[in-house]
Amino acid sequence: MTDKKMNVNPFEIIQTVNEPLIVLDEFLSIIFGNRAFDKTFQTNRSLIEGNSIFKICEGAFDTREVHESLEAILTCDVQGEGFQLEKEFPLIGYRIFIINPRPMRRYTEATEKQILIRFEDVTEQKKAEKTLKLKTKEILELSTPVTKIWDEILVLPLIGTLDSHRANQMMEQLLEVIRDTGARYIIMDGTGMGAIDTAVAAHMLKATSAVKLLGAQVIMTGIRPDVAMTMVHLGIELGDIMTRATLQEGVQYAMNARGYVIVPRQALELKGN
Amino acid sequence: MMQTVTIQDEGDIVEARRVVRDFAKEMGFGIVDQTKIATATSELARNIFRYAGKGLVELQDVLSPHGMRAIFSDEGPGIENVSLAMQEGFTTTQGSLGLGLPGTQRLVDEMKIESTPGKGTKVIIFKKMP
Amino acid sequence: MERIPILKLKNFLIISIQTDIHDMIIKILQEDILNKIIETHARGVLIDVSALDIMDSFMARTLRDSAIMAGLIGAKVVVTGIQPAVAITLIELGLKMNQVYTANNLDHGFEILNELITEEDFKNKL
Numbered sequence: 001m002t003d004k005k006m007n008v009n010p011f012e013i014i015q016t017v018n019e020p021l022i023v024l025d026e027f028l029s030i031i032f033g034n035r036a037f038d039k040t041f042q043t044n045r046s047l048i049e050g051n052s053i054f055k056i057c058e059g060a061f062d063t064r065e066v067h068e069s070l071e072a073i074l075t076c077d078v079q080g081e082g083f084q085l086e087k088e089f090p091l092i093g094y095r096i097f098i099i100n101p102r103p104m105r106r107y108t109e110a111t112e113k114q115i116l117i118r119f120e121d122v123t124e125q126k127k128a129e130k131t132l133k134l135k136t137k138e139i140l141e142l143s144t145p146v147t148k149i150w151d152e153i154l155v156l157p158l159i160g161t162l163d164s165h166r167a168n169q170m171m172e173q174l175l176e177v178i179r180d181t182g183a184r185y186i187i188m189d190g191t192g193m194g195a196i197d198t199a200v201a202a203h204m205l206k207a208t209s210a211v212k213l214l215g216a217q218v219i220m221t222g223i224r225p226d227v228a229m230t231m232v233h234l235g236i237e238l239g240d241i242m243t244r245a246t247l248q249e250g251v252q253y254a255m256n257a258r259g260y261v262i263v264p265r266q267a268l269e270l271k272g273n
Numbered sequence: 274m275m276q277t278v279t280i281q282d283e284g285d286i287v288e289a290r291r292v293v294r295d296f297a298k299e300m301g302f303g304i305v306d307q308t309k310i311a312t313a314t315s316e317l318a319r320n321i322f323r324y325a326g327k328g329l330v331e332l333q334d335v336l337s338p339h340g341m342r343a344i345f346s347d348e349g350p351g352i353e354n355v356s357l358a359m360q361e362g363f364t365t366t367q368g369s370l371g372l373g374l375p376g377t378q379r380l381v382d383e384m385k386i387e388s389t390p391g392k393g394t395k396v397i398i399f400k401k402m403p
Numbered sequence: 404m405e406r407i408p409i410l411k412l413k414n415f416l417i418i419s420i421q422t423d424i425h426d427m428i429i430k431i432l433q434e435d436i437l438n439k440i441i442e443t444h445a446r447g448v449l450i451d452v453s454a455l456d457i458m459d460s461f462m463a464r465t466l467r468d469s470a471i472m473a474g475l476i477g478a479k480v481v482v483t484g485i486q487p488a489v490a491i492t493l494i495e496l497g498l499k500m501n502q503v504y505t506a507n508n509l510d511h512g513f514e515i516l517n518e519l520i521t522e523e524d525f526k527n528k529l
Contacts, residue, residue: 083336168305171491172305172487172488172491175487175490175491176487178487178507179484179486179487179507182507182508182510182511183507184507184511206491206494206495209494210487210490210491210493210494211490212505213485213489213490213493213494213500213505214485214487214490214505214507215483215485215505215506215507215508215511215512215515216507283425283426283427284425286425286426287423287424287425290423290457290459291423294456294457304488305487305488305491305492307488308456308457308486308488308489308491308492309488309491309492309495311456311457312457312458312459312492312496315457315459315461316459316460316496319426319459319461373460375497376460376495376496376497376498377496379495379496379497380492380495380496
């Protein structure tokens with residue numbers, strides 16, 4: 001099979017590659033599969049060579065994407081695009097592969113078309129990505145500590161710097177809590193918050209309007225003096241958001257609005273006498 | 274993954290937003306993004322119905338960058354001045370608020386309009402998978 | 404053509420929009436609400452949209468206009484149960500719903516209507 005001019009059989013090279021590779025003829029039957037392929041899919045040369053790609057490994061590759069991509073290469077001779085195959089494989093179980101088929105230059109005596117297919121196992125990588133995404137989400141969720149302090153009154157301490165992503169996440173969660181608890185007053189406390197820039201202010205205004213659409217009201221408290229000064233210098237206006245100096249006053253406002261008055265016990269006892 | 278919806282009567286606007294929401298859900302978008310894409314679809318499908326009478330919505334699952342693309346095409350009168358139409362408050366319909374295109378643009382990550390007066394309009398929107 | 408039913412309870416009207424509906428039906432609803440207010444002398448209207456997972460600019464605008472129109476013929480309107488994702492989308496769209504009273508659920512909406520009407524009656528007595 002050795003090509004005189006090259007002195008190297010390309011299949012020998014393919015054999016040494018660590019990634020699973022197979023070569024197909026124009027009828028999509030397997031001419032050659034390397035050791036890595038045998039190992040990954042727990043098969044062997046005698047089972048695959050000469051057979052159609054759709055027949056091997058109990059038909060694991062008999063999917064629409066594989067059909068379409070291989071046909072595209074055969075008919076238009078284009079460089080195939082990589083695609084993802086995610087499924088339960090016989091013998092090896094659930095795996096995600098990136099499959100990359102491409103037309104092969106005609107080595108050896110072959111005069112007809114050949115296709116080289118590369119398989120990249122990304123199962124672990126995808127799993128890791130998923131876990132990372134989940135963890136990030138958990139952390140973001142932790143950073144929106146909405147607390148119910150009284151019937152229909154919630155407190156949301158704003159901590160650290162708010163970027164767009166976090167602000168959106170926060171708004172989403174806050175709105176869900178409002179819907180689920182039927183809260184009517186939301187005290188946003190900015191004591192632990194860094195500077196407010198135009199973007200953050202815009203997010204807060206948006207959140208306030210959305211809260212209002214759900215039938216609740218935002219009371220902003222604890223804007224530090226230096227933050228207030230920067231806001232004015234930057235020309236940021238909070239529009240008609242209700243503000244109170246401290247969390248305590250915010251709570252008091254919300255309680256009053258709900259019809260509760262906080263009085264020292266002494267005052268009540270004096271009246272009683 | 275690909276899907277199309279034909280717009281030719283008012284009920285198709287409802288159908289389009291339902292199909293788009295299901296498509297976005299299937300792709301794995303969160304509820305807020307699903308709602309944003311479906312609402313953008315509703316606005317653009319209504320434009321097709323109002324100004325062109327009929328048209329087509331085509332949905333695509335794009336691999337890289339991963340996201341959802343929707344193409345709204347019609348053979349209606351087209352838009353004379355696209356950049357004017359994209360301005361806040363612009364409208365040709367009386368009684369409309371003119372939130373149309375700029376409002377819709379804020380719901381998605383990318384919006385492109387190709388239009389030839391007399392020939393038709395094509396609006397392409399794209400929402401990135403977060 | 405299908406119609407959205409309007410229920411009367413004491414001097415209030417209650418409407419629940421259950422499914423995604425098309426433009427014509429919401430337009431008809433607007434007319435029906437106004438006619439029903441005149442017919443029943445209702446003082447308040449509750450429109451519950453908690454089952455709606457989408458509200459585009461047309462629907463939101465029609466609801467808002469209905470509230471303003473109802474105000475002109477002497478009834479207050481409270482829209483209840485707007486879903487979080489719908490609220491975020493409406494804000495992003497840039498639609499102002501300032502003139503519309505909103506409430507989390509029917510109970511709150513009922514309370515708000517009562518407060519509004521008491522307030523109005525009090526003013527009228529002065």
